[in-house]
Amino acid sequence: MSKFLSLMDAIKFHPFVFQALATFFIFWIIHKWFHKPNGSKKLPPSPPKLPIIGNLHQLMSSLPHHNLHRLSRKYGPLMLVHLGSMPALAVSSMEGARAILKTNDLSFADRPTSWVAKKLFYGPKDVSLSPYGENWRQRKSICVLQLLSNRRVDSFRAIRKEETSLLLKKIEDSSGVLNLSQMFFEFSNGMISRAMSGHKFSEGENGKKFVSLWKDVSSSVGAINIGDFIPWLSWVARVNGFKAKVQRVAKELDEFLELVIQGRMGRTREEKAKDIDLNKYGENFVDILLDIYQSNAYGVSFCKESVKGILMDLLEGGTHTISIAQEWMMSEMLRHPEVLKRLQAEVRGILKDRVDITDHDLEKMTYLKAVIKETLRLHPPIPLPLHKARNDVKLMGYEVSAGTWVAINIFAIGRDPKIWDEPEKFNPDRFLNSSIDFKGQDFELIPFSSGRRGCPGISFAMANIEYTIANLVQKFEWKLAEDGKELDMTERQGLHVGRAVPLLALASKYQF
Template sequence: MAPYGEFWRQMKSIFVLQLLSNQRVQSFHIVREEETALQMKKIEESASSSSALNLSEIFTLLTNDMVCRAAVWRKYSGEESGKKFMLLLKNFVGLLGSIDVGDFIPWLTWINHVTGFYAKLDRVANEIDEFLEQVVEERTNALKRKSDGDERVEDEGREDFLDILLRIHTDNTAVDRDCIKALILDTFSAGTDNTATVLEWAMTELLRHPIVMNKVQYEVGEILKGKPQITADDLEEMNYLKAVIKETVRLHPPIPLIVREASEDVRVMGYDIEARTMVMINAWAIGKDPVSWVEPEEFQPERFMNSSIDFRGHDFELTPFGAGRRGCPGTSFAMVTNEFVLANLMHKFNWALPDGAKREHLDMTECPGVTIRRRIPLLAVATPCHC
């Protein structure tokens, strides 16, 4: 959200190098494997009763646990404070997607006071700050006790993102305590919601298209050849699964409107755009443009087989994560997680809609916000797949 400039470049450099570089992303494979295995076990236990699973909730908890462990090496989902923070994150993302009338019509700012919008902003901001302050304070105290030689402080021989931020804080006055909390909040919110959204819509489309699901399961089974665990090398060979994810983010970009601010006066397609103009790029419409896509409303992963089009910002007909200097730096982190979780779901279980519901009746209504989640949580029934 910071204006483009030296400060923004410093913050992004820290973020990318210390958390989201390819080397760091690959180093988190143990976290992905352990957290995914825990969820697969829980799904298997629920599958024995043939009860419907809330996949929307499962994906949110799973991705949040992965992100928390990557950033601060600790999960909060099992704690009361963590459950409260998950609700705060949901409110935070919802507020980001709200329209502030005063931003566009200043003389109508008073409406936000009457509706309570500003009061809710203050409450959520203060509660999030209180939680993050506690996280940072606990780690600061632990590092101080460790430096004082306190042997009771746990030391697993690893330095996580929060440790690195606190170390940089001591050497760089530009990275103050608020910067640390803001970067951690970016990690928690974007890493949780965006990743869970892609998984949610991918499973939705697979449930609507059983033939596609069968193809994914066949591919996964052929590559694993009876192996119980999926490795990074296995994922590299799963081209159809990757195509399913590409088609998912084409139809359901997690962030449909990419907001940018023009840094200088520019002329685009005959329009004069002044510096500091807010520009909204409609990634949702780009992914459904009939000029670029054949049958753009249809879910057809095959369109990406033997295609060089990717979502990393080089092909402007598919820009779910933005492009250029302000493209999403967490794309690799999210995609590796999506591929690994989806491959495990396809490898270990068969899936169906609950109560014999027909796939054409599956509710596809979207919930408005910064990220576009399903309005109604995705429910599905899993049965173990012994293949």
């Protein structure tokens, strides 16, 4: 009952809703009395559910990946939960992930969509929310070839070096406590926005407005809208102001993206020829998308909303995935000073008297790669990627109906004692003599998911994470801002799971 009341408080119900719930509960009892369920299908085990809301109370009142992990210990690695009237399959094992993301990849190649995501990400005209098909393949191909391929990632080396230098300068000039969470956000957002458009969205006349707007985007995406799961309660979002907030954010976001697009559309060849960034870094992604849109190279399905949707996908994914991985990595090293010292010894030993780190140097840093893998095992930036069944499918002996949502609990797989020795312990050594990688072929470690819907930006993310962390541990000595006090590792709720409280630290420059 306490969880049910917590749900009521979480979604800020209007008093009249209790009358509606009571009425609906009576009809539900009558329905259950006269309706006998079809026992012909073998369904996965399921925890008890409440009337109307199903198992929503177990997902809305705290961190859902933790709750599903706990429930899976009792009900098994394939577990059917009910989000209101919506059936959802929670998958918490390596074998289950492989069965969905590899064996039956095509059957689960769609993504479920929420009202908020559709409003903010132009779904289904983007990549992340677009249903599987030719339009989705075209858009993903554009992203991979023009921004996220290894060749393109290499071409961003100069931007990566400049942005990292700015980060290092901020740290060096600071004389007090550093908010590393904020610094990592600024770095990753600056990196992806420069790669996309040639300039930082957080700077200039509209910079402050963008930063504030982006905070609203993140909080809106991380919220749960009860109307997505119980349609007749959609009005609650109007009563508590959530709908008005999302509509405002969507309008301001569209106006911002329109300014970005209009700033690049009308340029002549002569103006492009004088573009310093264009000559130094090559054609940026916004220009490439606009060329495709204006030439109609991909047909009528590629409209201006597709341009905006793809930009949102990349901006949101590129900002949060990188910054969250960086802050968890530094958090774990500050909690485990012996790991930090060992990584510093590796980086400084490879560099010797040199200051600048090259890609060739990074290739030699095996302990750095082990620390990154161990961080992503314990702290995947998106612990519950969602899929949706496109057709009826038999999965590991159970029947899964078309339209069922599927949540792959990457968090639970990374802490499975059947796979990992002492799974709760931060121990990078486990990866030193291991061939396990995070590129989607080893299903015990899939922080970027796998299959058709796996993240295409792994190379982009890793290039930035490796380079920045190597520079931070090489050039500075680090300690927690509150020395001797245990670091709070609480997670925040949302699609991307970062720290609930900022990571604060002190840095002193290393004397070479």
